[in-house]
Each structure stands twice: as C-alpha cells, then as structure tokens.
Amino acid sequence: MGKARAPRSDTWGHLRVFANTQDGVFAVDQGGRIVLWNKAATRILGFDADEALGRRCCDVMRGLDVSGNLLCYPGCQVMVLSAREQPIHHFDMRTRRKDGQEVWVNISTVIIPADGDQPGGTVHLFRDITQERHVPGWIKRGAEAPAEGARIGGAETVPSPGGGGKGPAESLTAREREILRLIAGGLTSSAIADKLCISHTTVRNHIQHILAKLGAHSRLEAVTVAFGQHLLASIPR
Structure with missing residues (x-):
C-alpha cells in the first residue's frame, strides 16, 4: 500500500x-x-x-x-x-x-x-x-x-454539546456572537476585553452565557459547535 x-x-x-x-x-x-x-x-x-x-x-x-x-x-x-x-x-x-x-x-x-x-x-x-x-x-x-x-x-454516551433547545443563531446576542468570533480567532479574554473596550468580568460573563446557550463546557467546544452550525460565517468581521 x-x-x-x-x-x-x-x-x-x-x-x-x-x-x-x-x-x-x-x-x-x-x-x-x-x-x-x-x-x-x-x-x-x-x-x-x-x-x-x-x-x-x-x-x-x-x-x-x-x-x-x-x-x-x-x-x-x-x-x-x-x-x-x-x-x-x-x-x-x-x-x-x-x-x-x-x-x-x-x-x-x-x-x-x-x-x-x-x-x-x-x-x-x-x-x-x-x-x-x-x-x-x-x-x-x-x-x-x-x-x-x-x-x-x-x-x-452522553449527549454532545449544542443539541436541542433554541437554535444558537437565534439565542446568541450580537455581542455574544462578536465575542465568539474573537474566541475563534484565538484571542484571550484579556485581549477581547481590550479590543472591545469592556472589562474582563464582562467578557467572562458573556463567555459563560455563550457556553450555556451552546451547551458547551469549554471555549473550544463552543467554537466547534459554532463551526458545525455555520454560525461563525454569519458574524461580520
């Protein structure tokens, strides 16, 4: 072979x-x-x-x-x-x-x-x-x-992230979508806070909401679910 x-x-x-x-x-x-x-x-x-x-x-x-x-x-x-x-x-x-x-x-x-x-x-x-x-x-x-x-x-097995409930594209706010795109781009929470001129605590709260809405347990899982839903493509750069 x-x-x-x-x-x-x-x-x-x-x-x-x-x-x-x-x-x-x-x-x-x-x-x-x-x-x-x-x-x-x-x-x-x-x-x-x-x-x-x-x-x-x-x-x-x-x-x-x-x-x-x-x-x-x-x-x-x-x-x-x-x-x-x-x-x-x-x-x-x-x-x-x-x-x-x-x-x-x-x-x-x-x-x-x-x-x-x-x-x-x-x-x-x-x-x-x-x-x-x-x-x-x-x-x-x-x-x-x-x-x-x-x-x-x-x-x-246990259900994978992102299953059931309201669709991610509907449930995520515009700010949460923006932060999700920045996470996918490899930015840390501190870098996101600096880029968006918001506090680190605010970024952390947004990320917690993103994880909950996507049924994910980590930032990586959230990005993976977003790719699977073609959600990142809908977020303006």
Missing part, C-alpha cells in the same frame, strides 16, 4: 483555529481520513501530524470500548451517524500511544456539514482521562452502565 497522501492545507484552512488548543483535536473528512491533527493530539498520543494526516482515522486511533469491543473500523458508527448528520454523543475510548502505552480518552464529536467550497467532515475533541479511569470502581461503574441511551459501540 502506498503512503497516504496528506490533504491540501488550504482546503481545510477554516479549521486552523483548533491548531493550538489544549485539548487534542483531529478532523476527519467524509472518506474517514484525517485532515487536521493538532499539537495536543501529538502530546497525548505521540503521533506527529505528518504521521497522522491522510491516514484513515481507524488506523490511527484503534479504539476499544470498556468491554474490549472494537470502536474504530471503516464505516464505524461515528462515520454512519456523521453521514446521516445525526447527533454524535461523546464517549470514553481505550487506545494506545505510538509507543504502545495504553491511554483512555474522552471524545466529543461535532459534524461539520459541507458549505460551498468547504468540504464536510467531523471534528473530534479529546482529552486524556487515564488517571480518572484508574480511580477504584470506575471500570466497574462503566461496565454496569444501563442499557438505555445512545451508545457508540458498547460505550455509554
């Missing part, structure tokens, strides 16, 4: 906002190949971007659920749900670093629908929860999770 071809950087340039986040982030195109792999993903899993870009997601992640069932394979449940543009729930997954060390990650996924020249795909946010998984009783609680609710493989 020939070496996987890395995607053109300009095609997925709209996702560069995730390049330097603290959480691991990778994006996958509709064919299941990785088109974005940030520095935090390298820190958590050990693979450099050059080793991940262009490869099939399932070949890099090789994830298993709590019972040892394979989660990552061509045409996996995440790919199926993404193709149907159905909500994808976040879940815990066991995988291995490049050096073979086992690691548990929690993955949140947001669908990015195709829009004009921007191709569709999925953005996956993940964080290392290995230490949490080593807390006594965690594995047992996971194995005894109830059967109800949406699942990815055998993993109990």
Whole structure:
C-alpha cells in the first residue's frame, strides 16, 4: 500500500483555529481520513501530524470500548451517524500511544456539514482521562452502565454539546456572537476585553452565557459547535 497522501492545507484552512488548543483535536473528512491533527493530539498520543494526516482515522486511533469491543473500523458508527448528520454523543475510548502505552480518552464529536467550497467532515475533541479511569470502581461503574441511551459501540454516551433547545443563531446576542468570533480567532479574554473596550468580568460573563446557550463546557467546544452550525460565517468581521 502506498503512503497516504496528506490533504491540501488550504482546503481545510477554516479549521486552523483548533491548531493550538489544549485539548487534542483531529478532523476527519467524509472518506474517514484525517485532515487536521493538532499539537495536543501529538502530546497525548505521540503521533506527529505528518504521521497522522491522510491516514484513515481507524488506523490511527484503534479504539476499544470498556468491554474490549472494537470502536474504530471503516464505516464505524461515528462515520454512519456523521453521514446521516445525526447527533454524535461523546464517549470514553481505550487506545494506545505510538509507543504502545495504553491511554483512555474522552471524545466529543461535532459534524461539520459541507458549505460551498468547504468540504464536510467531523471534528473530534479529546482529552486524556487515564488517571480518572484508574480511580477504584470506575471500570466497574462503566461496565454496569444501563442499557438505555445512545451508545457508540458498547460505550455509554452522553449527549454532545449544542443539541436541542433554541437554535444558537437565534439565542446568541450580537455581542455574544462578536465575542465568539474573537474566541475563534484565538484571542484571550484579556485581549477581547481590550479590543472591545469592556472589562474582563464582562467578557467572562458573556463567555459563560455563550457556553450555556451552546451547551458547551469549554471555549473550544463552543467554537466547534459554532463551526458545525455555520454560525461563525454569519458574524461580520
């Protein structure tokens, strides 16, 4: 098999906002190949971007659920749900670093629908929860999770951010949209306060409102949801 071809950087340039986040982030195109792999993903899993870009997601992640069932394979449940543009729930997954060390990650996924020249795909946010998984009783609680609710493989899942309720475009105020765009542009809270000539406390309150309205738990999740809703494109620069 020939070496996987890395995607053109300009095609997925709209996702560069995730390049330097603290959480691991990778994006996958509709064919299941990785088109974005940030520095935090390298820190958590050990693979450099050059080793991940262009490869099939399932070949890099090789994830298993709590019972040892394979989660990552061509045409996996995440790919199926993404193709149907159905909500994808976040879940815990066991995988291995490049050096073979086992690691548990929690993955949140947001669908990015195709829009004009921007191709569709999925953005996956993940964080290392290995230490949490080593807390006594965690594995047992996971194995005894109830059967109800949406699942990815055998993993109990929780609704992803941005689901249900009033649409983000309707609920966010003009100021909240402006601040969300600045967050997506990589500005810190202090930089946003300086740019808009408002206090740091006011910025913090606006961000809290944005997170609540989008059902997000972090600034990164909020930006990801906004991309998935094409919300950022509607905010004037």
